[in-house]
Amino acid sequence: MKALAFVATLVTGAILLYGTMDFPAWGDPQAPASVHLSTHYIEEAVAETHVPNIVTAVLGDYRGYDTMFETIVIYCAGLAVVSVLRRSR
Amino acid sequence: MKILQERIKHTKFGESLIIETAIRIMVPFIQLFGLYVIVHGHYSPGGGFQGGVILGASFILIGLGYDFKTSLSRMQEKTNIILGNLGALLYTGVAILCALMGGLFLDYSALDKLIPMGPIEWRSFGIFLVEVGVGLAVMSIMVSLFWDLCSGGDLDEGL
Numbered sequence: 591m592k593a594l595a596f597v598a599t600l601v602t603g604a605i606l607l608y609g610t611m612d613f614p615a616w617g618d619p620q621a622p623a624s625v626h627l628s629t630h631y632i633e634e635a636v637a638e639t640h641v642p643n644i645v646t647a648v649l650g651d652y653r654g655y656d657t658m659f660e661t662i663v664i665y666c667a668g669l670a671v672v673s674v675l676r677r678s679r
Numbered sequence: 680m681k682i683l684q685e686r687i688k689h690t691k692f693g694e695s696l697i698i699e700t701a702i703r704i705m706v707p708f709i710q711l712f713g714l715y716v717i718v719h720g721h722y723s724p725g726g727g728f729q730g731g732v733i734l735g736a737s738f739i740l741i742g743l744g745y746d747f748k749t750s751l752s753r754m755q756e757k758t759n760i761i762l763g764n765l766g767a768l769l770y771t772g773v774a775i776l777c778a779l780m781g782g783l784f785l786d787y788s789a790l791d792k793l794i795p796m797g798p799i800e801w802r803s804f805g806i807f808l809v810e811v812g813v814g815l816a817v818m819s820i821m822v823s824l825f826w827d828l829c830s831g832g833d834l835d836e837g838l
């Protein structure tokens with residue numbers, strides 16, 4: 591069983607490594623991630639949101655949906671611990 | 680956790696005058712710095728998550744340096760829960776208010792119809808409101824997790 595798991599791990603790793611061969615080079619300025627939205631954020635974020643810190647502009651405005659559910663995840667973690675552990679006095 | 684509590688009970692960790700005095704002096708500045716990190720997130724690294732964690736850490740520091748009761752007396756249990764819910768509700772409430780005012784969900788420029796100060800300024804201010812909500816929620820959850828885990832849930836003793 592252990593040998594089978596080892597082989598499965600090796601095969602999965604090999605497939606993943608094969609998949610990374612299609613990636614653009616690290617830091618490539620022509621990569622899709624660099625030419626699609628990043629240029630828009632870098633050039634227009636300050637004019638569009640009046641926030642000098644682009645990270646905050648992306649986090650709070652452009653990616654606000656993501657940040658909202660990050661907060662909800664933390665809230666649910668606290669809620670779970672309270673509901674499991676806390677006892678009324 | 681029990682072993683840790685026993686070990687701390689034997690050391691005189693909670694009764695050290697130096698530690699208590701240092702914490703008493705430091706905590707206001709830590710809380711001020713936490714508020715600064717939340718509010719100054721527009722201009723420097725920081726924001727709701729980081730500032731909220733710093734604010735929560737100040738209450739945890741009181742709990743570590745003094746004892747559990749002191750930490751609980753500085754921040755009421757009920758207030759903590761209300762603040763946490765208020766933080767999460769502030770974020771979702773601003774988002775839903777944007778949708779109600781005729782914009783998209785989380786499109787802060789739609790709030791211009793409520794208080795006219797320019798759609799771009801509202802996008803900046805909307806980010807600020809949202810960061811305050813995140814900071815409140817993170818602070819309250821941090822403190823609540825610490826209380827529950829160190830006292831076993833009954834908020835009676837521990838540390």
